[in-house]
Amino acid sequence: MSRLAVPKTYKLFIGGAxxxxxxxxxxxxxxxxxxxxxxxxxxSRKDARDAVVAARAAVGGWAGATAYNRGQVLYRIAxxxxxxxxQFIAEIEEQEGVTHAQASAQVDEAIDRWVxxxxxxxxxxxxAGNANPVxxxxxxxxxPEPTGVVAIVAPQDSALLxxxxxxxxxxxxxxxxxxxxxxxxxxxxISLAEVLATSDVPKGVVNVLTGSPAEIAPWLASHADVNALxxxxxxxxxxxxxxxxxxxxxxxxxxxxQGPDAAAPSLERIRAFTxxxxxxxxxxxx
Amino acid sequence: xxxxxxxxxxxxxxxxxxxxxxxxxxxxxFVEGRGTPFQTISPATEExxxxxxxxxxxxxxxxxxxxxxxYDRVWSKMSGRDRGKYLxxxxxxxxxxxxxxxxxxxxxxxxxxxxxxxxxxxxxAAWFFxxxxxxxxxxxxGLGANPRSLGVAGQVIPWNFPxxxxxxxxxxxLATGNTVVLKPAETTPLTALIFAEILQxxxxxxxxxxxxxxxxxxxxxxxxxxxxxxVAFTGSxxxxxxxxxxxxxxxxxxxxxxxxxxxxxxxxxxxxxxxVDGIVNGIFFNQGHxxxxxxxxxxxxxxxxxxxxxxxxxxxxxxxxxxxxxNTDIGAINSRExxxxxxxxxxxxxxEGAERWTAECEIPDNGFWFAPTIFTxxxxxxxxxxxxxxxxxxxxxxxxxxGEAVAKANNTPYGLSAGIWTEKGSRMLQxxxxxxxxxxxxNTFNRFDPASPFGGYKExxxxxxxxxxxxxxxxxxxxxxxxSGGRGGAQRRVGASDAxxxxxxxxxxxxxxxAGADAPAPKRVRATRSTRTAKKGAAK
Numbered sequence: 001m002s003r004l005a006v007p008k009t010y011k012l013f014i015g016g017a018x019x020x021x022x023x024x025x026x027x028x029x030x031x032x033x034x035x036x037x038x039x040x041x042x043x044s045r046k047d048a049r050d051a052v053v054a055a056r057a058a059v060g061g062w063a064g065a066t067a068y069n070r071g072q073v074l075y076r077i078a079x080x081x082x083x084x085x086x087q088f089i090a091e092i093e094e095q096e097g098v099t100h101a102q103a104s105a106q107v108d109e110a111i112d113r114w115v116x117x118x119x120x121x122x123x124x125x126x127x128a129g130n131a132n133p134v135x136x137x138x139x140x141x142x143x144p145e146p147t148g149v150v151a152i153v154a155p156q157d158s159a160l161l162x163x164x165x166x167x168x169x170x171x172x173x174x175x176x177x178x179x180x181x182x183x184x185x186x187x188x189x190i191s192l193a194e195v196l197a198t199s200d201v202p203k204g205v206v207n208v209l210t211g212s213p214a215e216i217a218p219w220l221a222s223h224a225d226v227n228a229l230x231x232x233x234x235x236x237x238x239x240x241x242x243x244x245x246x247x248x249x250x251x252x253x254x255x256x257x258q259g260p261d262a263a264a265p266s267l268e269r270i271r272a273f274t275x276x277x278x279x280x281x282x283x284x285x286x
Numbered sequence: 287x288x289x290x291x292x293x294x295x296x297x298x299x300x301x302x303x304x305x306x307x308x309x310x311x312x313x314x315x316f317v318e319g320r321g322t323p324f325q326t327i328s329p330a331t332e333e334x335x336x337x338x339x340x341x342x343x344x345x346x347x348x349x350x351x352x353x354x355x356x357y358d359r360v361w362s363k364m365s366g367r368d369r370g371k372y373l374x375x376x377x378x379x380x381x382x383x384x385x386x387x388x389x390x391x392x393x394x395x396x397x398x399x400x401x402x403x404x405x406x407x408x409x410x411a412a413w414f415f416x417x418x419x420x421x422x423x424x425x426x427x428g429l430g431a432n433p434r435s436l437g438v439a440g441q442v443i444p445w446n447f448p449x450x451x452x453x454x455x456x457x458x459x460l461a462t463g464n465t466v467v468l469k470p471a472e473t474t475p476l477t478a479l480i481f482a483e484i485l486q487x488x489x490x491x492x493x494x495x496x497x498x499x500x501x502x503x504x505x506x507x508x509x510x511x512x513x514x515x516x517v518a519f520t521g522s523x524x525x526x527x528x529x530x531x532x533x534x535x536x537x538x539x540x541x542x543x544x545x546x547x548x549x550x551x552x553x554x555x556x557x558x559x560x561x562v563d564g565i566v567n568g569i570f571f572n573q574g575h576x577x578x579x580x581x582x583x584x585x586x587x588x589x590x591x592x593x594x595x596x597x598x599x600x601x602x603x604x605x606x607x608x609x610x611x612x613n614t615d616i617g618a619i620n621s622r623e624x625x626x627x628x629x630x631x632x633x634x635x636x637x638e639g640a641e642r643w644t645a646e647c648e649i650p651d652n653g654f655w656f657a658p659t660i661f662t663x664x665x666x667x668x669x670x671x672x673x674x675x676x677x678x679x680x681x682x683x684x685x686x687x688x689g690e691a692v693a694k695a696n697n698t699p700y701g702l703s704a705g706i707w708t709e710k711g712s713r714m715l716q717x718x719x720x721x722x723x724x725x726x727x728x729n730t731f732n733r734f735d736p737a738s739p740f741g742g743y744k745e746x747x748x749x750x751x752x753x754x755x756x757x758x759x760x761x762x763x764x765x766x767x768x769x770s771g772g773r774g775g776a777q778r779r780v781g782a783s784d785a786x787x788x789x790x791x792x793x794x795x796x797x798x799x800x801a802g803a804d805a806p807a808p809k810r811v812r813a814t815r816s817t818r819t820a821k822k823g824a825a826k
Contacts, residue, residue, distance in 0.1 A: 127428065128428070130739070130753060130754055130755070132735070132737045132738045132739070132753055133737050134733070134735035134737050134738050135412065135735055135737075136733070136735070138730065138733065140735070140737075140738050142738070142739045142753065142755065147743075227744070239535075240534050240535030243534035243535060244531050244534045244535075246530075247527055247530030247531040247534060248527060249699070249744075249745060250523070250526060250527065250530060250542065250544070250744070250745045250747060250748065252748055253534075266763075268763055275701075275724060275743045276724065276739050276741065276750050276755050277718075277723070277724060277725075277726065278724065278725050278726070278738055278739050278740065278753075279718050279725075279726045279728065280725070280726065280727045280728060280730055280733050280738070281714065281728040281729060281730070282728070282729045282730050
């Protein structure tokens with residue numbers, strides 16, 4: 001005997017909560033074959049601003065956590081992802097219309113990539129930092145610090161792997177992110193948000209918007225309280241205009257990438273969302 | 287004559303053999319410029335020093351073409367060891383001609399000879415020495431093995447440290463295998479042109495460094511030139527914004543060193559005498575023409591009056607006057623235009639209700655001068671506490687708790703530098719963690735060293751200069767070509783990579799413009815570069 005399924009309502013993820021869009025708007029998400037899958041929230045300018053406010057409030061705590069602690073939290077996400085593997089595989093199969101094997105490979109790669117980045121949390125400063133041998137009686141050290149609030153247009157052609165590849169490197173050093181999910185495949189991003197919400201990630205550290213990147217990204221690019229802009233998935237947008245808007249507040253910009261290697265795991269992706277702070281202190285026996 | 291007065295002790299100008307006029311330095315030779323020549327003057331006397339050529343767009347194109355030729359044919363093929371030897375030669379020649387350069391710098395810029403002689407020029411030599419040693423060690427820069435140079439660097443520098451900024455730009459660019467077209471500021475071109483003579487003495491291959499003099503138009507033409515791969519700029523935040531807009535959508539990699547409004551935070555347990563000297567050095571060094579100047583003094587309330595009193599006493603002993611006099615502490619403001627800006631912003635301080643105190647100084651009849659000035663009773667909302675004045679003007683604010691000090695210090699769109707004065711190490715370290723600034727000086731201020739990265743957070747610009755970090759601005763990560771090759775084939779494994787192929791970064795990270803080689807080109811890249819980049823990637 002068949003049973004009637006209970007469909008899931010997908011919402012936004014802002015400040016640790018799952019609100020609907022304040023605009024009340026939704027859009028239809030359909031499978032590759034054209035079947036109705038779900039209504040996703042169509043985020044508005046106000047949602048984007050709320051997400052930036054939540055991210056700003058969260059930066060201090062997340063950046064201030066010990067690197068060891070951040071690494072633990074990030075690894076915990078991988079654990080939970082692994083536990084919900086089947087759900088993500090099914091979701092990706094439905095959205096992208098790929099085979100079970102392809103969807104499995106994507107989920108496995110996403111989990112492994114997450115683990116790789118988690119391990120960087122307490123190592124990056126050692127690789128990117130310096131004790132500087134200046135010519136004088138000074139203690140001089142350079143350390144990387146998170147840039148702050150990073151707005152991301154996630155890769156558009158990948159439901160989960162692209163999303164994970166974009167947010168993980170920004171989170172490693174203590175940034176908070178506002179990320180616009182893939183417009184066509186937004187469901188896995190919200191399911192990942194459910195993972196984040198139950199995995200010790202402080203609220204506001206990750207904020208997920210679903211909807212139209214073309215509509216939302218300009219507000220994020222010109223927002224004065226956004227410190228960096230990752231346009232990895234913005235190749236199909238008027239991204240030069242976004243970069244020009246970001247120039248107004250000298251927001252750091254990463255340009256679009258395309259192809260299967262977009263947002264490939266790299267130290268540079270972590271470094272791109274950090275600043276180097278150099279501290280001088282006098283030495284004396286006084 | 288008060289007991290504080292010394293007899294004048296001017297440095298002799300005889301060591302300096304100025305030419306009547308200077309051309310542009312392009313492809314290893316001095317050539318005429320096609321723009322209307324201009325005069326460079328001494329800001330202390332308004333005396334004409336020399337006639338300077340003005341580069342128009344065609345001249346800039348010539349210089350970029352020479353740089354491209356030199357890059358393709360000579361410099362990118364030279365071993366790092368030999369590149370390094372050229373830089374060592376330059377460093378030695380700078381040391382040999384140090385006195386001449388110091389005199390020229392003080393004449394043209396207006397800064398006291400004791401600063402150009404003891405700070406600027408020694409640091410210039412140090413910068414070339416430091417980066418000379420990197421030229422054959424780039425595999426160890428933290429960017430992976432065999433990092434790639436970018437190509438032609440267009441560099442635009444300001445007037446406050448004319449030769450030092452030249453060294454900050456040229457030394458790392460050459461060490462990493464790039465060629466350079468540099469535009470010095472129009473009010474201070476002299477030492478760059480003497481430096482061009484040094485390049486001739488060093489027998490640096492033609493075109494590896496070209497120097498184009500001119501004003502904003504010349505700089506804009508250089509930044510916008512389609513054959514420039516890398517833009518490096520030090521100057522105002524407003525020009526930095528324009529540059530960020532200009533390069534948007536191109537494959538140019540950019541570093542910007544822009545303005546600042548540094549907080550210099552003094553706690554009640556600070557060694558007051560050292561702190562007062564540090565405050566003076568922080569804001570009155572180089573007439574306050576320093577992007578990282580400690581222009582906002584945050585004093586703990588309980589010691590405010592004492593600090594301000596001692597500060598006034600100290601300032602009363604500073605000597606303002608002839609930049610070539612070895613006793614001079616405060617030289618001339620660099621230009622009439624800058625003097626007007628300082629005057630206008632200071633008047634705004636009066637209008638907004640801050641209290642002005644000015645050291646008693648005899649202001650010379652000619653030239654541009656502004657006596658050391660302190661504003662007390664300044665509020666965070668005042669223009670003098672928010673805008674970069676870039677002159678010898680200090681705004682004094684107070685705080686009660688460390689938390690308040692942090693909040694006030696960070697209350698600015700800038701984030702270049704900050705100072706902390708306290709004897710308590712744990713407090714210093716905690717505060718340094720919380721301040722959003724690229725350089726923190728604790729119990730000292732305005733220290734520079736080629737081994738120490740320098741650069742800002744937020745609207746103070748992006749990228750770092752100096753140290754190992756400074757190399758990243760001129761290199762693309764190693765694995766570009768290897769990864770490009772792998773794009774069509776095997777999927778790269780997680781963890782196999784430690785350097786990004788596909789990151790085109792305007793931030794502190796590195797760019798792999800060659801990613802555009804095999805990868806589908808990002809839409810709307812104002813093309814032209816991608817094919818050339820591809821070729822270069824392949825050639826390497």
